Amino acid sequence: MSTKTERKPGRGIYLLPLAVAVPIAAAAAAVFIRFWPTVHKLLSIMIKLVVKA
Amino acid sequence: MNTAKQRKASLPERGFAWAAAFLLALFLVASLFSLLAVQVMTSAGLHTGTATNDSVLDGQMKIIHNYIGVLADAYGFEAETVRQSVSRDELRDFNLNAAAWWTGVLAEGESRTIPRWYSPAMEQAIRNAVDSAGTGEDPNVILAEITEKIDRTVYPLRESLLTTGLDFVNKRADIPGIVRSLRQVPPLCLVLCILAAGLIALLAAREVFSSLKYYGTALAGAGLVLAAAGIIYAVMQLKAMLSQASANLADEFGTMMHTLFLEAGGAAAVLLLAGFACLFIYRNRFEKHMAPGEEQAA
Numbered sequence: 001m002s003t004k005t006e007r008k009p010g011r012g013i014y015l016l017p018l019a020v021a022v023p024i025a026a027a028a029a030a031v032f033i034r035f036w037p038t039v040h041k042l043l044s045i046m047i048k049l050v051v052k053a
Numbered sequence: 054m055n056t057a058k059q060r061k062a063s064l065p066e067r068g069f070a071w072a073a074a075f076l077l078a079l080f081l082v083a084s085l086f087s088l089l090a091v092q093v094m095t096s097a098g099l100h101t102g103t104a105t106n107d108s109v110l111d112g113q114m115k116i117i118h119n120y121i122g123v124l125a126d127a128y129g130f131e132a133e134t135v136r137q138s139v140s141r142d143e144l145r146d147f148n149l150n151a152a153a154w155w156t157g158v159l160a161e162g163e164s165r166t167i168p169r170w171y172s173p174a175m176e177q178a179i180r181n182a183v184d185s186a187g188t189g190e191d192p193n194v195i196l197a198e199i200t201e202k203i204d205r206t207v208y209p210l211r212e213s214l215l216t217t218g219l220d221f222v223n224k225r226a227d228i229p230g231i232v233r234s235l236r237q238v239p240p241l242c243l244v245l246c247i248l249a250a251g252l253i254a255l256l257a258a259r260e261v262f263s264s265l266k267y268y269g270t271a272l273a274g275a276g277l278v279l280a281a282a283g284i285i286y287a288v289m290q291l292k293a294m295l296s297q298a299s300a301n302l303a304d305e306f307g308t309m310m311h312t313l314f315l316e317a318g319g320a321a322a323v324l325l326l327a328g329f330a331c332l333f334i335y336r337n338r339f340e341k342h343m344a345p346g347e348e349q350a351a
Contacts, residue, residue, distance in 0.1 A: 020274030
């Protein structure tokens with residue numbers, strides 16, 4: 001347990017949310033890029049089957 | 054007197070607190086997405102609002118009026134009286150019945166009897182118009198064609214195929230049970246959020262204000278992830294895909310997504326504001342505890 005004096009954090013503290021958001025968003029984007037072509041084809045087929053012209 | 058001496062959490066405690074902040078952000082995003090999904094499945098208000106939206110009704114009336122004009126040219130009757138007999142209020146009520154049917158199917162996972170268009174006023178107007186024209190055409194044929202067109206306009210999906218598919222699957226799986234279970238996902242995600250938040254509070258218990266750093270990061274991080282999800286949705290261009298098949302369905306889909314987008318956007322804005330407010334308070338608490346000389350040094 002440290003008892004050092006704390007200094008006021010710099011404005012960089014406002015960039016901390018990016019440390020959480022970027023990995024999650026990057027993972028979502030990677031999954032999207034990997035599976036979107038297949039999902040797009042399936043959706044197109046489903047739309048042709050299920051939607052009336 | 055310098056009162057900024059604080060007992061800092063140890064490195065493992067800080068590591069666990071950051072991991073809990075990451076999980077909190079993840080659970081917040083999962084909560085919101087599951088809430089939106091459940092809303093699509095069970096919210097009668099969302100579907101009735103979409104079905105009775107003025108631009109959707111205007112689009113449907115235009116399709117129906119155009120079709121009546123085409124039939125009038127083909128069968129030689131006067132189109133205007135038949136057009137006027139298709140009441141906007143009746144069409145709105147029909148849309149409400151269709152939305153209620155769709156909500157029931159989504160919410161319960163069971164097929165139901167599909168409401169169909171029926172308007173005595175339109176039937177009489179068609180008979181009068183055909184009699185007036187004196188072409189000898191069968192008014193029942195014209196009535197059937199216009200009725201089918203109105204049904205196809207209000208039900209742009211092949212609802213009979215959907216209900217047949219649903220009946221087939223229901224014999225092999227308990228779809229209503231699965232749908233009811235899915236409704237429990239948002240409260241479960243919220244409980245996980247509370248647990249993660251509680252863990253952060255425990256780990257930062259030595260100094261209350263330290264927890265603001267973790268909460269602020271998690272809240273604002275969740276807001277940023279929601280914004281990124283909005284960008285991914287825009288790239289998908291689902292409405293454009295649907296409009297190639299059915300302009301009316303694309304209109305309804307766009308109206309529904311607009312509502313959901315506003316809710317998700319509002320939630321993202323609240324999360325970002327709350328997150329940055331926590332970080333602001335955390336950062337600025339130091340000014341109250343520092344002597345003037347120390348503030349300058351910091």
